[in-house]
Amino acid sequence: MQKVTIVKSKAMPLPIKDVDTDLIIPAQFLTSISKDGYGANLFRRMRDNDANFPMNRKDFDGATILVTDSNFGCGSSREHAVWALTGAGFKVVIAKSFSDIFYNNSAKNALLLVVLPAAVVDQMLQSATSADYEVTVDLETQTVTLPDGSTHKFEYDQFRKHCMLNALDDIEYIRSHAADIQEFRERQEQNRYMSTRGA
């Protein structure tokens, strides 16, 4: 996992509520066994059907911050949705809210999800259409700075923040509790009625 620190970029607007994982990357593109290559089909349908979709506009080339509405990433648990966003170069998504599984998946792939108040997001969605709307997101200070100089604090889980800033993943943390895990499983054995052996 890559370290996440300060991201400065023009913001690409996607003023749509409840953007689902099938819209982010349709199931037809999930047959790979790698984490790579999904960026090419990010938002495939919208790119194919709307010449003015921001990803089709040259002036949004290089944007690494996506701004969208509420409940972004709802639907499937496919981590491919996150890989499609990071594969297309996105490092931050700013929204009014996110779906749960998508939120968890993002944190494990150095994709920073930022929740800001609805009024701020609405303002950003309107202003960002011009493609010269440069936004700075700083995880360390948990702030988003807009072109008008205004700075907005966002909440972020401190444990996750530590992991994002230092490129740590969960496996080693969990494995550091190996003794606790072993003790738990021994204790749990008396109530274990399930084994998949022989299936």
Add this chain to the structure above:
Amino acid sequence: MSVAATKKSKSGSAPGRAASNVQAKPGSAGCQPASAKIARNIVEKIWDAHVVKQLEGHPCVFAIDLMLLHEVTSAQAFQLIESRNIHVFDPSRLLATIDHSTPTRQNRWEIYDEAARTQVETLRSNCKKHNIPFLDFDSGKQGIVHVVGPELGVTQPGMTIVCGDSHTSTHGAFGALAFGVGTSEVAHVMATGCLLQKKPQTMRVEFKGHFRKGVYAKDAILKLIGEIGVGGANGHVIEYVGEAVRAMSMEERMTVCNMSIECGARAGLIAPDETTFKYLKGRSHAPSADKWDAAIDYWSSFASDEKSTFDKSVTIDLDKLEPIVTWGTNPAQNVGLSEPIPKLETLEANERAVAVRALEYTKLKAEQTLEGTPVEWAFVGSCTNGRIEDLRIVANVLKGKKVSENVTMYVVPGSEAVMKKCHEEGLVDIFRAAGADFRMPGCSMCLAMNDDQVPPGKRCISSSNRNFVGRQGPDSITHLASPATVAASAIAGCIASPAEFL
């Protein structure tokens, strides 16, 4: 239809009426196991029983009892643990099958799409290498991952179950805490048997009253999703309660829990009871006779205490519920068959924008009713409604009738075991006599990862779980409904109520 919400609804009593937006229960974000004296709901009990380690300010190290694997979301997880030279923690807590990208034609061993073939072969070889039980084609056990787990009896009350699939919530029907995870978390469970988790909030959904003729569990869950919206249960685990839930079969309970994710819930579950135990008894991986009584004692402890509380509460009255069909591009955009699609002016501004876009895609108009809308495709199957009981209902509707000549109907059993029963019970003859295409088991047209796709511009009435844009194939239009409504519509050639066919 009343939706009530309370700040702290009690488990045993009906929730009072309040605003439909809900406030959080204070102090619910913590992770400490509650003492035995404090009344706990079922979610809290399962949670407490699986906390391995909780450090201040950190997420819980949370034990997972069973992880199900399929071909689409596992390959990268195997790569990750192998790249770090980590062994699979406990293969007897893992179970794999192939379902998403597999063909449903007779000869399934030959997968034409190279990437899909590689995906299936990769899972097959990974399971062999890591000693993970793998349910292959023609094993008699292969099927949709959320159909086969319960069939084998590995899905049991009080367990924690994950899978790289959002419809893992299906297993909640047995009183298990079951939820979808991404591929990174699949790797975490492979490596450690644990996940880092934050304690979820809880929501109580009561289904009151009784189903009318032609109305089913699918209609009840679609109604809930329509009432609270696609994000209405974000961050929450739902417990479904009420007389209607107690009267439901396990298949119906699975349909309800399955679609919990469609209102954003982390999971949905139902406390185990006699219906649960009866379903499990005698299954190949259910506890043996000598352990059965002890298992029942343990499982029965997973019930919400009478005075336990929930962060949110909703009540849905089933007495007047009619068959529900979706009109838009998310499962919350639904109406009863006699109701019109909402007037745009009655919707909130941002909901209106979503509705306008959805109606443009589904080629429908606000304020029209759905009954009579011509359909070209009908799909029965999926982890939502591909079980034997669903197919019996469909056969009952189709018996002695013909699918409209304008409609192509796919009936895809959820598993090889369901398929076998369909043959034994004579259902296959009914499907074929009616002109439906009875196919081999898998996810099929629910997400159209294989060749089973609704052609562009065509309209499909479907027993599946998502009507997202392009879900059943690029530019396809989906109407979600119960299996009975799908069958009735297939005969009529247009969206139709099942009541007259029963």
